[in-house]
Amino acid sequence: MQFELINVDKIYQASEENKIFGAKNINLKISEGDFMALVGPSGSGKTTILNLIAGLILPSQGSLKHGGSDITSFSLEERTKHRLDYMGFIFQDYQLLPILTAFENIEFPLQLKGFTKKEIDERVHWALKQVGLENMGHRFPKQLSGGQQQRVSIARAIAGRPQLILADEPTANLDSKTAQEIIELFKKLNQEFKLTFIFSTHDQRLIDQVKTVMYVKDGQISETRTHHA
């Protein structure tokens, strides 16, 4: 199922005269297996577009669609459930719960989805294997390195096999070597499992690896480039 943003504007209105476009006339289609990046300087609107896709904020104009459903018509709770059912998230600062082990952090969205214990065990082990942390499920985040924490965060995002994974500056807090490993991991997940990724990033190494790069400037997608493998 496609995710689609059609003529989307997001206006932050400080006053009647003072309107700021967080996103302007965004038209975007995300299909299964896409591996794309939103690129632009800070404040250009990349994160706003990610938030719009996730349904975390609603557009001032235009529509957000997933399959046949108009997400803008969903209530807050319905949008939360929609994210849980169809999306995974990876954050710049990992956002793991410090009180839960790696295993339990990955387990968290699966519990919210209502999976059985057996399904959860299978999926968490699968996700840990994909990110190369099979033996570290029992560790708490503070017992893991930054790269390992980001791997747990990726495992949490993919364990529910979502239709779309949104990653906000996923390599920004990592050293060069670790960042490269994480990028390779994203590529592997995209190629092997057809997982769909959309990144917001500054990282040229990541930009070089994605199939589609969308340059964002002043809230608008100013240019789209497609890399051919």
Next chain:
Amino acid sequence: MNGFKFLLKFSYRNLLRSPKRTIILILSLSLGTGFIIWDLNFANSGSKEVMKEFLAQYAGEYHITHKEYYKLDNKKEFNNFKIITDDEIQDKNLITFSTRRVTAPIFVSGEKKTLGVLLTGLETEKETKLTTLARAVTVGNFLNPLNEKEIVLGKRLANRIEVNVGDEVAVIGQALDGSVANELMRVVGLIDFGGGDLEESLAFTQIKSAQELLVMTPDQYHQRVDFNMKDETVPKIEGLAVTIWTDILPEIGVSVKFVDNFTWLVSIIIVMVISLGLSNSLMITFLEREQEFQCLNIIGAKTTWVTVSLMIEVFLLGTIAIMLGTLLGHISTTYFHHYPFNIQFFTGGKPIIMGGMIIQPLVRIYPVLEYYWKVPVMIYLFLLTTMIYPLIRVIRRSKNAI
């Protein structure tokens, strides 16, 4: 079920997130709970012990009298012409733990001075067994049951009319047949009520002497005073009045009620103060985790889930604290049950005077079952109230973007 287990684990682990803070919160709440339970038990037992001591000295738990003996609206006033006999009391068990008294408003005269007092005729032998009145005689002796026409005076009264043990006093009153009653009685003892007012207005003699003075037959009397009220309920006796001590001495009953209610008020204030502190701590704890709540929302946790997890967290904290506090309260109560507490600790060793009588009780604290559920319920309610504002803040601020 699996999801709920996870929710419980999540909430429980959050308590361990900052162990020192959690321990301080639990300690403050449990100490408060423990103190309140102990304090309520103490106040209850204290009131009961003081009252037991006071009532055992002289006043009794309730009086059986003629229906018109005590004035309906003011039990301080009585009609001395209204007498009863034991034939009017069907339940003879009531007689076992009670004693008969004859009351006579009289003038008592020494050589130089005369004062109006209430003379009470006592069944001396029974009175000694049922009351502690005889122990209050500090000069001379209490009334001898084998003798007649002896009188025991309050110390202050004896001073006022300038008589001492061994002196004779003239007793003048009105007999029930309307004639003037007068008698010479020998002072055998002086009673010390700690200098209270009763020392100046009470005198005691053998019941037989009082009956003769008032021209009453040996079976007639005014009051049957009971010292063994069970379950705080007074018996009903057809044709007679049964008046409980709280009606006879309303000012003392009110004081006891005041102490009980004041203790509850203090308890509520303590809980409120702890709750405010707790609310503040919860607010800080929740606000520190604000970004985490936003993340939870982004990855799919509904606001309801986050709210319930926080409520469980506070409930777990409260339950641990309340259990610990109840245990502490019970241990301290039990300790003071085995080692009674001398309430003169609060008066710097000075005697306590109540209703004109001296009280020197050791308070043995008894656990009262109802406090063991009422106090936890009260604390749970306050915890619930305490949570409201921090939760509203969390709910408002957890809906956010990446």
